[in-house]
Each structure stands twice: as C-alpha cells, then as structure tokens.
Amino acid sequence: MRTDTQTITRLEDYRPPDYLIDTVELDIRLDPAATRIRSVLKIRPNPAGRSGAPLVLDGDELLFHGLAVDGEPAPPDSYEATPEALTLREPPAGPFALTVDTEVNPSANTKLMGLYRSNGVYCTQCEADGFRRISYLLDRPDVLSVYTTRIEAEREEAPVLLGNGNLRETGEVEGTTRHFAVWHDPHPKPAYLFAVVGGDLARTAKTFRTMSGREVEIAVYVEPGKEDRSHYALDALERSMRWDERVFGREYDLDVFNVVAVSDFNMGAMENKGLNIFNDKYVLASPDTATDADYANIEAVIAHEYFHNWTGNRITCRDWFQLCLKEGLTVFRDQEFSSDERSRAVHRIAEVRTLRARQFAEDAGPLAHPVRPTRYREINNFYTATVYEKGAEIVRMLKTLLGDATFARGMERYFERCDGTAATVEDFLDCFAEVSGRDLGHFKRWYEQAGTPTVTVGTAYDPQAGTYRLDFRQETAPTPGQPDKAPLVIPVLLGLVAEDGGRLDCVSNNLREDGLFVLESATDSLSFEGVRSRPVPSLFRGFSAPVRVELDLPDSDLLTLLRHDTDPFNRWQSAQTVALRLLTALARDPSQAPRDEFPDAIGAFLDRSGRHDPAFTAMVLALPGETEIAQEIGRDVDPDAVHAARDRMKAALGHRLGERLRSLRDAFPPEDRYSPDAASAGRRALRNAALDLIAAGDPAGGERLAAEQFERATNMTDRLAALVTLSLIPGEVRETTLARFGELYAAEPLVLDKWFALQAAIPEEGTLARVRELMNHPAFAFSNPNRVRSLIGSFAMANPTQFHREDGAGYALLAEAVLALNGTNPQIAARLLTGFGTWRSMNAPRRAQAQAALERIAGAPNLSPDVLDIVQRSLA
Ligand code: ARG
Ligand code: ZN
Secondary structure (H helix, E strand, O other): OOOOOOOOEEHHHOOOOOEEEEEEEEEEEOOOOOEEEEEEEEEEEOOOOOOOOOEEEEOOOOEEEEEEEOOEEOOHHHEEEOOOEEEEOOOOOOOEEEEEEEEEOHHHOOOOOEEEEEOOEEEEEOOOOOHHHOOOEOOOOOOOEEEEEEEEEEOOOOOEEEEOOEEEEEEEOOOOOEEEEEEEEEEEEOHHHOOEEEEOOEEEEEEEEOOOOOEEEEEEEEOOOOHHHOHHHHHHHHHHHHHHHHHHOOOOOOOEEEEEEEOOOOOOEEOOOOEEEEEHHHOOOOOOOOOHHHHHHHHHHHHHHHHOOOEOOOEEEOOHHHHHHHHHHHHHHHHHHHHHHOOHHHHHHHHHHHHHHHHHHHHOOOOOOOOOOOEEOOHHHHOOHHHHHHHHHHHHHHHHHHOHHHHHHHHHHHHHHHOOOEEOHHHHHHHHHHHHOOOOOOOOHHHHOOOOOEEEEEEEEEOOOOEEEEEEEEEOOOEOOEOOOOOOOEEEEOEEEEOOOOOOOOEOOOOOOOOEEEEOOOEEEEEEEOOOOOEEEEOOOOOOOOOEEEEOOOHHHHHHHHHHOOOHHHHHHHHHHHHHHHHHHHHHOOOOOOOOHHHHHHHHHHHOHHHOOHHHHHHHHOOOOHHHHHHHHOOOEOHHHHHHHHHHHHHHHHHHHHHHHHHHHHHOOOOOOOOOOHHHHHHHHHHHHHHHHHHHHOHHHHHHHHHHHHHHOOOHHHHHHHHHHHHOOOOHHHHHHHHHHHHHOOOOHHHHHHHHHHHHOOOOOOHHHHHHHHOOOOOOOOOOHHHHHHHHHHHHHHOHHHHOOOOOHHHHHHHHHHHHHHOOOHHHHHHHHHHHHHHHHEOHHHHHHHHHHHHHHHHOOOOOHHHHHHHHHHHO
16 A cells, blocks of 8 residues: 555644745636636745745646746746746745746646636636646645736637626727636735636626625626526525624625636535635525525525635635634534524534534544644545534534623634734634633644544432432543543533423522533533422533533433423434434344334424424434434444334334324425425425325325325425435335436436435435446536535435445445546545445444455555545545
C-alpha cells in the first residue's frame, strides 16, 4: 500500500504566507475547450512572513502561457512553471505586479472543480482548492484580495455573464460576435470565494431594501423554461436576508446578490461572494416535481449560503483546519432560521435524526475526526457531518451555556472584531470568553476531541427524606489517533416530571433557573430536596448536547414522558428510546414476540394527538432507522436481523393501530391547492406516515390505498410517498407503478433521482440487479453527481441489508462505482467510499467481505489522493 505519495498537512505547521496579494485582475476569455485567463496580481512581501523567500503560486493541471514581472516578460531562468506550481525564484523586494497567462479546458473538466461546463453553462467551484485550476495564485484562505474580473464570451453561447461583486461595465468586443462584462468586488476575499458564470440562463429577480434602506437586486438564474421553479428559492432568499438583519443584525453589503442553479455540482451549493452557485436540486421547485422535503431543503440551503456572507466571507478561515468556524456556525444559523420559519420542535427532531444517522455513525467508525481536525491529506474529505453538524451543535451548546443574551453579545463582538479577517476557532471563542468573563478552555475540547460521549445517568429517590439524586457519568470511546479521552463540558437541560404529569415542586442548589446542569467532570451528581412523589427525570431537553444517553428508567417512565413532558423533543425522544430498546432486543433475539405495550402507548398518544402538531405526530410514528438500531447494537451487527426486527415492529404497529391510522388519514384529506408551508407539509407528513404503517400491517389494503393515492395525487409529495410505500410491497402493482413513474418523469432528471433512490433502497435480494440495470438507464450518468448519489449513494447509505449482503456483492458494486469515478471525479468517488464507514461494526462474514473490497480498492492503480485517503483510513 502506498503511504509515501501523499503529503500530510498539519495544524501545528501553520505559517503566515510570505507574500500577500492585494488585488487580482482577471481577464477570462471563455471558450469550450480553450479558455484563456490573464491574471494581474499586485503582490507584496508579507511583514509576518519570511523575507526574500521564493514566491510559489499554486496551480493544478494548468497550461502555462507566459509570465511578466512589472510588465516585463520574465527571463526563462527566473521562474519555473509546471501544471502544479509557478515559482518565481527571486521576487522583487518591494511590491510588484505579476502578469500570468494560463489556459484551461472547461469541457474536459470532469472533476467539477475550477472552471467547468454543466449543460453548456460555464461555472466555477473553487472551495477548497479549485482556484488553482483556473490560474496560479496563493490559493489559501488567509490571502485576501480585491478582485476585478472581466469575462468575455460568444454572445450567443453565453448571453449572461456573472462575477463576484457589482457589475461595472458591459459591452461588445468590436468586430466580433463576442461580448464582455466587468465585475468588481470591493470586499477582499480568499480565492475559494471566487466565481464566474457564463451561459444562457433565465432570470427571476426582485429588489430587496436593506435595514439601512439600500436597494439590492436579488436574482435567481435557472435554465430557460424553468423560471416558474425559481420563485420559492427567491422567496427563501428574501426571508433569509430579512431574518439575518432581525436576528443577527447583519446587513447585505453589495448592490446585487445572484444565485445560479447548475445541474452538475459536487456538493449542495457554494457561497461565492455575491454569486452563489447551487446544485439545481436546491433551487428548482414546483408542486409537481418537488416534495415538501425538497422545499425545506431549498429554504435551508439558500439560507445557509446567504448566511455565509457574514460567517464565512466577511469573516473567513485562517486555514482549512478552521473549516468548522464557518460551517458549524453557519449550519447553526440556518437551523435557527428554519426553526423560526417552521416548527422549532419538529425541526429539532429532524436535526437530531440526521445527526445520529450521519455524525454519530461517523464518530463510531474509522473515519472519526475532531470537529477541528489537526491533520489532513485531502481537505475535500473533511466536509463532513462532524465538521458541519457536530460543529453546529457546539455553537448551540455555547448558547445554552452562556444564555441567549450573552451569546448574542459574543456574536456581536465576533462580527465587530473579526470582520475582514481570516480567523480561527480561538478567535471565535475569545469573543465569548470576554463577554461572559468565563474561561472556555475546557469547553474548547469539543473542537479537539473526536467521538460521541456516552452519558450514563442513574437515579435514586428517597421517599422518606423527600430527596432525589441524579448520578451522571461521562465517557468517550477511543477514536483513531485519540486513545484517551478527557471529560467534556456537557450542558444538561433537565426537569422533573411527576408520575401523574402534575407539577413537582422541589429545589436543587446546582441547577440554573432554566433547568441547566453542567456536567464538567467524569462523574457528578445533582440532588433535589422536597420531592414529594417519585419523579421521572426529563434529561437533555431539546437535545442539549450531542451525546448518547444511557438511562436506568423503566419503559413505563419513558411513556409517562411521552404523555406529560413539557419538552416536545423529549416527548418524541422517550417514545424513540422505548422503541429502540424493543428493536435492539428483537434484533438480538428474533424468537421474541413484539409486545403490545408500545403500540398501545402510541395508540393512546394518537388518541390525544388532536392536541399536537401533525408534523410532530408523524415524527412520533416513525420508528428509529436501521442505522440507528445498528449503532445501538454497536458490534457484530447482522443487518438482516435489524431489518427484520424493524419490519416486524412496523407491522405490529400498523396491525394494532390500523383503524386509528385510517381515521387519521381521513381527518387530514389532501388539500385542493398545494402549499409548501410547514403546516400543510405537516398534514401531508402525517397522512403519509399513517399510510406507511397501514401498509406494514396490511400489505394488501396498503397497496390499494397507496395505488389510489398515487393516481389521485396532485403534488409530488403525495405521489412519491405512495410510490415509496408501494416499493416495499413486492408484486405487479409495484412494478407497473414504478414503470409509469419512470415514463411520466422521463424528462425530469431531478424527479428521476427520487425514482433511482427509492428503487436502490428496496430491501430485497433483487435490488442489486435492479441497481445494475438502472445504471444503464438513459438518464443515469456517472458524470452527474446527483444521479450517482441517488442511485449508488442511496444503495450504499439507505439500504443496509442489500449493501451489506453477506456474499459481498453489495460491497463489490460500490467498489466498482468508486473505481469508475476515481479518475473522473475523485471527490464524488471518495464520498461514495464513505459508505464503508461502518464496516467494522458488522458481523464477521460481512467484515471479511468489506475488508476484501476495501483492499481491492486500495490495491488499484492510479488512486486519487481523495480515494486513497479514505480507503487507507477505513482500513487503518
Ligand atoms: N462551502 C460550501 C457550503 O457548505 C461547501 C463547498 C464544499 N466544496 C468542496 N468541494 N469541498 O456551503
Ligand atoms: Zn457552508
């Protein structure tokens, strides 16, 4: 195995750059196969760097055409130009101008990093290190420059030309069929925020008046003909801008804000200054093509990218180890936005479900890493659930610990002090330490220590003395490179609930007024006095810390919480905990029969459900996923047993609650006009959650209901939900309906993605062959990341029984796809490969198969750094 070919970047090796680049002037002549770029850089030595050092500019697969220093062609022996670097051996001692000519081929750029073409539209992706694929530069986030960009193209091919900042000038190139636009961005920024777009695009726009009264043109660009699908994104953008003014006091800082949707995009979207470029699945929405989940995602991603304008762009990162500084904080901000726009409780539950499914899984496997890693071989492999989602949880804990008002002052200080800088996690924490007068040194461990802590809680009630005690113990399992773990600062929001649901008056000397207890050492206790009846503790309300909790409470206590807790998150959580206990027991010992207690408790909950938000009720009806059950089992997992247990439990619920579920559906009949708002979406979610359970308990009846819903549906949410339900019922109806759906949406790639995904997730032996067949479907293409994620990604991530087939055929399929993509799009290849992330927790025969598949990948020739990094860490 090769370990020698890759350089490791280490946090402790950070050095400021030897040179700074004050301005970058670009002249980009777009051409499908030979785009020419002239770049004029105003460079000066960095007082904080080494003086007299050679200037080494980054490049990647660049074709070099020429170099001039202060306008004079550079003598050939004064520099060296390779596709990967441009080195000026002895740069002038003072400020100087460097003019560099390069050429790239956007049509051949299958990595989708740098400048590429998507459906004929020129676009760029520069984070983390894509700018160097356009021109030579100090491509690092702590080099901030003012950019002026002239873009030129054939008018017919690219009537729309967009850049960062404000539009300065447009015109014709005389005597040609070409035209140009000049964009100027006054805000110094790192290269990763650079972007250009050129193409035939349709614009939807409105004027936004900022809090100080400035007018900003905000616009969404999509493929011509899809304008009617851009309105929701534009609306979400406007709401995001308003919200950031109201909640964080952040005003937008340019005259225009453009969002462009492209169909080939490695990630979700990118916060380029004033010119966000999006994966079109996070922009395009119509009732016929997008589900409620799509609408919610669009709202969240639009908000996320917009919020980066302050947390990411105005304040950027010193180096890529600080990625969570912008990503964790911005995820926190977009989660807060969505919670304000929708139901906070329901949103919190959704956040936690994703966190557990993705981040906890990551933390438990070979790819576990701290929220702020200390070394990387390929930074693009660190855009992870840990950096993003756990990063957001850390910010939320900070808010919980400090309280809303102090947290707000800390943010205020951060915006003031760090504006215009490339900052670190320390800079961020310092602001909060100062405004609170607290030492956050211990808290900082959350950024440094990988792994999910387990908090075990014991309870002791003394009825004579009227005392109650909670005993806490925290522990974090070893993760790669971190065998020993230190205790973390864990905020526990809690309350005591009386068994009959009444008030419980009691006192504790160690509890903040809002119910906050802070666990800072390995063990600690919390005592209450004046406790008149046996309490049921409601712990980690609102999921106040990203930990797993082990509780000695009997199921009956948890069901008391489902009924009486004032905290909606814990009402949901307590039902989940009971379900998880039953599911793991059933998976371990399939001879057990599921008891009726749990279905009956859910039935009683449904009888009271008139008092609940339908979206919340739908969440309670959804059993923990197979990934979560597998995590709970922890080792030697048999995914077939996990699946069977969940299936049986679903059937038991459906069977026992069938009548109630049918009348629930009748209580929320489909609405005539589709509206994506949270309340309407919640009603659809409940109706469809009920359908899912009805079908589990009574497949024949469920099939009839689902087929009928499929036919009558007037929106994609209901149609797709019906199809998902049908996909789990083998037979003629399923096959003909699947085929019909495929024909109906043959011209809609984003809809076909849903169709690919749900077929790849069918938990049956035939799925492998089905997936292979779909790989030959005319709409499938390895070159499009959305298609790959939908078909192959969902097979690997959403179909545990088939991906982890005992014969290894599922692993072989993924390995094949990874190797097929390794050369053309290494980022997507590496991302797919993380599907092996839980392999060590599988049972022995599966472990052996997974290891063999990983070793085959590791031994393949010409592995990209991206794939090599993941495969080696997975096997380590
Ligand atoms: N900064 C983007 C976002 O989260 C993600 C871009 C990541 N791109 C990449 N190639 N790693 O909003
Ligand atoms: Zn982001």
